[in-house]
Amino acid sequence: MLAVTLKPGLTVNLNLLQTFVLVARYQSFKEASDHTGRSRSAISAQIRQLEEQLGLALFERTTRSVSLTAHGSALLDGVQDSFDRMCVGICGLSDDAGARSRSVAFACSNSLSGSIIPEILAEFRARHPGLHIDLLEMPRYQMSAPVLAGDVDFALGPVLCDDDPTLRIDVLGEEPFVAVVPRDRRAAYGETVSLRQLATAPLLLLTRRSMTWQALDRAARRQGLTLSTSHESINYRTLITMAEIGTGVAVLPKSATLHVETDRCVVLDIDDPQTNRRIGLISARGRPLSRTASDLMALIRCRFATCAWLSPATAPGG
Template sequence: MELRQLEYFVQVARLQHVTKAAEELHVAQSAVSRQIHRLEEELGIRLFMQRGRNVQLTPVGQLFLKRAEAILGDLDRAVMEIHEFLDPEVGEIRLGFPHSLGINLVPQVVAAFRKLHPNVKFKFRQGMYPSLIRDVVDAEVDIAFISPFPDKNDQVIGEVVLTEELFAILPENHRLAHEESIKLGDLKDETFVLFSSGYSLRPIVWDACREAGFTPKIGFESEEAGTIRGLVAAGMGVSLLPEMAMYETSSMMPAVVKVSEPRINRTIGLIRRSGEKLPQVVHMFHTFLLDFFQNEYKPR
């Protein structure tokens, strides 16, 4: 079995098309077909089924794909570790983070790090709470920001780097819009605009409302903080958002009011795989982040 066969197999599996895989690999289609055929002969199984002009993995092909991707991933990491050992200043960091941190926090910390290490490269991967943990566990990313920080997970370790307060956002003409602070219970009869299921801020808001003695009435759901702000500003309801979600401004901005009771916070942490030593360049970035949040970070 040759490494080239695994590379061709993985590319065909991802694209479900031999011709497109050949184009991506910059080789002839016949070369890809030939290597896949030889791999199937050596394994004694069918890896693909024809589906019109596309191909589809067989059940055993799906099983083999996971192993092939793991082998190629380990090889890529081995090559990267060698390069980093020779010069960590030219390494690559694969960083995961939720969408809500992509507007300000991630660009801020990456820009600060690259001032010190300008040749380090980054690959970014955004995702929701469950997918970020999965990406870390599956070695799709080296390190990830996550919110809230997971209380118990044997597969990841990490630390809380930031605690952020959530504020009520209201239409400008709302009766409470110009109060210095409110109790969350004051909004019990309002329609709420919340993040869609799967986004970590949704259960934080939901639990806070339950603690305040009511279940929020959901009028609208969205996957973007900007959309939630706009809907609230347009009078479609109220919501709770962290301070970080207010940095981006537009012509449609709601009133922002402090919530005195209950106090609502979210934790932001860094996670990495348990039981594994970070690559040198990632360790350098991790150390930088811990110092940055302790001594230098200032909300914008």
Template sequence: MELRHLQHFVAVAEDQHFTRAAERLMVSQSGLSASIRALERELRAPLFVRTTRRVTLTEAGRALLGEAERILAQVRAAHEAVAAVQGVLRGTLALGTEQCIPGVHVAGLLATFRRRHPDVEIRLRQAGSGALAEEVAAGRLDLAFAYRTQADTDQLRSMPLTSESMTVLCHPDHRLASRGAVLTPEDLGGEVFVDFHPDWGPRRTTDAAFSAAGVRRTVALEVNDVHSLLDLVDENLGIAVVPRHFRHKRPSLTALPLKTATGPEYETVALLPPERATGPAARALITLLDVEGLASPPP
């Protein structure tokens, strides 16, 4: 099995189209098709279902995709490790992060990294913590800053960043604002909530806390960015349960502490592949967290 066959396979799987994949790889479409057929012959299984408009993975193709991505990630890490030994950090750093993740000042961290390692191309992807964990485990991302969604596995490890309590945000005219006391999930029964997509860390933390308390809540307004959430609460369209540091983003809102039997604690981590598969660029970025004091955003 040749590496180029795996590279071609992954490109077609990502683009779901032979022509687009060939253009991205800068190879002929006939050469790409021949490469895929050679891989299918070697594995004795079809990898794609081909139609006139797109291609989709077969069951065998889905099984191969994760392994192929991990193999290519390890090969890339090996190349970068050799370059690092020669004194130059090169290659690509593919980083993922949730929005407004506490415990790390992402912009400042990347700015410092670029100054120190100008030959490394930085790629940044923003997504929910569940998706980020999958992409690091699959080798599509070198590391990610996210909410802890699972225990460490043989494909994914975590490095703690910080943890903080959750806070209820509401409009100053909301009935809860005048209470000025610590709230529990039971106090919030029947409220309309503004929240993030279920893949986001704050949403996962809140869902778990309310489920443990046996309180059902209605998320009527679901968003994918912090400012939209704050705008909706600011218009008194609902309340939100968010990590404590969010209260500084909109001082006009009333912030009330939330207490539950499980905390709830919003724990953020750096997600990394196994030690052997972690590339030099990712190692250098993690080192900056401690050396440069960039583990927390500026006040």
């Protein structure tokens, strides 16, 4: 039973109020009966039940007509206004849901947004003409708040095994870190570079709050090494440019180096399997996604599954 408590000891069935509005509108039990598909006696019984709950006569009945009493008129004004506001609220929710279905917003780490994501978004727009997509570039440590607040539908970026339990994590794979070495220093290294070699070089790294810096620091500490940072930046493109002009060696996620100009520098793999990060889709646990957001996440999963620079996730790690 759908009911509302008006005051202590007075609970009114909302179905009875709906029947009351119909009888008042049509000024007829028969027409209210025809409209609802219920018998006239059932309609009459509901009105009597409502009058008993309120302790008031709502209609004056004769064999020929039905009319509202003063109490009935007052009740109709209040109930009709409430029902109208309820309809407006429900329609507003429906409009909001429709607007959300025509748009999607997601956060993405800078390295990924500049590599494979533009192609994915172009493909998705072709499938969904007129769709509005908001792409917010930000480091991983800033992603949780907008995801949990609902400011974005989901996020794409690095994940940890001990991420916030209120987040749903869908790991897509593991991405290696690589070293961007100035071409004139290429002879100092082999086909790959070791962490021990990097520990003696002036390093260009993302900021200490980034998961890239933290993962590299953990990997170095496992070997008893301390990395020497020459410059930190929130922008991976800045670090690549600095490596190109010979300032130092940039260590970055592989995805950030896909479009590096090789005439000024060279990209080398790091020969330590621990120097990687796990990439995943991040959403709020328990909050349903719109169909559009779910479709975009599915396309991202599909395209990331074919990335040559992404390997299947194995043991948990940074």
